[in-house]
Amino acid sequence: MNPSVFIDDDGDILVNLRHVNYTLYHSENEQLFPSRWGPLSYLHPEKDQHLRTENYVCRLNPNLEMTDYAKVEMLELHTPIWEFVGLEDARMYQWEGEYYLVGVRRDTTAHGEGRMEYSKIEIDKANWTVKEVQRTRIPAPGEDNSYCEKNWYGILDAPFHFIKWTSPTELVLADPNEPKVEQVFVKQAPTPPSDQRGGSQVVKWGNMYIAITHEVNLFKNYLNQKDGIYRHRLVLWDNELNLIGYSNTFSFLDARIEFAVGAAIQGEDLLISFGFQDNAAFVLRTPKLVVEDLIMEALNYAN
């Protein structure tokens, strides 16, 4: 699920693929066939309430066919002490020659506090193995007293810089080697109709930056059972990271739960990777013309 596509300095198309021990059960339409726990349930094994995540790094050929994959051998730095175990929804980066998976980890406290973490990884392309070699937990800027930080999305050509909040745009710089973070700026911006959360990596497109963000409508039905709908937008910044546009909402396959955490430029195309109902993973090749249509829509819609 939730694949993060990335093209590295060698030109290899890599994907970090999140593997989970649960199956998301989501009944759509008129929801005539819900699970015993409602229309939206995370079906972990009934004797193991943990929602466990592992990560696999894959290599795709130019036709987007998987040629190699390896489970990321993670460092054993602590015993997980919360129900959500592992590095979740990691985006992939290569900064200053080093590969990083950057996602949220919530298993280090008994109440599930979430913080973004760098997992520095080494990829042995000859033997196709992947191992974590260093881990850095990133504090929240300021008081570091928030409950959960997640979905920060990094800027591919600005090492260690992440958009922490879309509108107003909050940019942070997180040290990959020490638990240090600083707020670079907060810039006022047009306000989308709904909070925009990360998101794919931020990609340079011409003289602009673009990313795919998501918004979520979480609600409860009349039986007080949780449900949700995720939708995406293309968000656009100028060269100075002033947010200048956002498209209308869209989905990929019209499922109510989809989640894009990867984007990369291959030739003239934009590759977008997304998860489908937490149960399947896709990479979508998006032609330049489609991207530029979305950009025009984003400029018009925001204004």
Add this chain to the structure above:
Amino acid sequence: MQIEELVVELSKDPFNPELNFACAQEYDRLGQTASAVSFYLRTAEYGYETHRKLAYQSLLRTSICFENQNDRKYTVSNCILQAVELCPNEVEGYFLMSRFHERNGEWQEAYTWSGIGLDLVDGMEDRSYSNPFLDYEGDYSLMFERAVCGWWVGRVEEAKDLFHTMLLMNIKDNYRSAIVDNLKRIDPNAGL
């Protein structure tokens, strides 16, 4: 078609029950049960009015996917119950519910569900109707469950009779060997 082609087709008509079912079947064939579940559920939700039998099969296949994942008993049984409620005159759901209880050692439940299924089969024109996609090989699938669970609830003579009857039928080898093994234990004088 391979899954990539199927998903491209689906992207053009994402609520089409037949396309969702085709994607589900292909993921199922590949052993990707979580992905299969998503598309089977969409088949059921978007097809229950126009493609009732497909919705029924999807719910039952969902139950099999969850059973193969192990340790999701409540979900397995829930899917089967939904399917039976959707198409109460179809027989596969009764078989799968009986087998589910039998595999969990819930003998009376399994015995009861197989009995309901066999009553339904008695009213069918073709008792040999089978649906291997849902693991239902014909009426003897239900008879087997009835016999196994009958023994566990104290109906040993019924169990023996059913096992011997099945040996005279055209049944699959795995059933035949299981029946012979059972009879060697419960009817050692039968000369098997």
